[in-house]
Amino acid sequence: MWPWEHAIVGYLAYSLVCHLVFRRSPTGLEAFAAVFASVLPDLIDKPLAWEYGVFQSGYALGHSIFFAVPLSIAVGLLAHWVGRGPAGIAFGVGYLLHLPSDVLDGYLREGQAYPELMLWPLETVTEHDHGQGFTDQFWLFFNRYHHDFLAGDLSTYMWVQLGLASVVALLWLYDGAPVLRELVIWVTRGVRALLPGQS
Template sequence: MQPVVHLVVGYCCYAAYTRLDRGEPPSAAPAGVAVVGAAIPDLLDKPLYSAGVVPVGRTIGHSLLFAVPFVLLLWLLARRFGRARLGIAFGIGYGSHLAADIPWHVLSGDYDELGFLLWPVTPMPAYTGVKPLGTVPGVDIEATTLWLEVVIVVVGVVVWWLDGRPGLDVIRRTLER
């Protein structure tokens, strides 16, 4: 999945949580924390891969063996400082990243690429990239997971817009300084 799509999925998952929990759209700070949480697995793994420290781009940050204790620790710290909502937002964002990486491999039958979930206990082969989903009937065009990712981004932007664009005012104020 493309990194920007993870950010959108993280926001949408947190927005769904706040609607179910409080019946309202998310506020800026926790929504931003959810988006940051959704970015962390790639922000950890991609530089390590580029530097040659790990063999593939989905290892430490994408492994449940690291993610679960890390998210739990951050949630406990946030709770200790009276900011439990931020800890929850981070956990939802981080978890959404890992969960969103699973369907493409299942749909394409590349089950061995799910090794990232328990890395280093399970091997993680090189990521094969965009997955084919089949051809569009009548036009002979191959549909790929990238098509679905575009739909996810469009839907996510619409959700964010309808939620009142949380965080946009913070960005505007920062740019005006």
């Protein structure tokens, strides 16, 4: 899966957790934590593999269950210690969903699951030689789907992606547009503080 696909899944999952468990919408910090954590395995592994050759593939340390679980527990404990427990839960939900999402994506695209994606260093994954860097890979993907989109030749998988993205965008608006909401409040307070006669 590509990072934006993980972000969609991470936000959707944490928003559902918020509504079902906390009976409220996510805060900006929680939404940010869920989305950031949902793309963090790719931010760790893809550049280290594709740009710097540290790993053989883009599925290594960041995608390993042996790294993901301790990291999520540590972040959760730290968040609880500073009084931001739900943000730690959001991080854990986002990060820990990334790993099985990649396995499921392989099954949906190729009809075969690859659980070894989550088992580095016990299992390693070999993938195509990415003679190009991370940015080049992104533009290659973007150009391919941009062409398909403009030609109106989208696969069922792409239609499902667009549908899910639309649902999550509506959910985000229903939740009060977290992160954007806090940013607007912060900017408004800053502007008011600068205006004469405002406190």
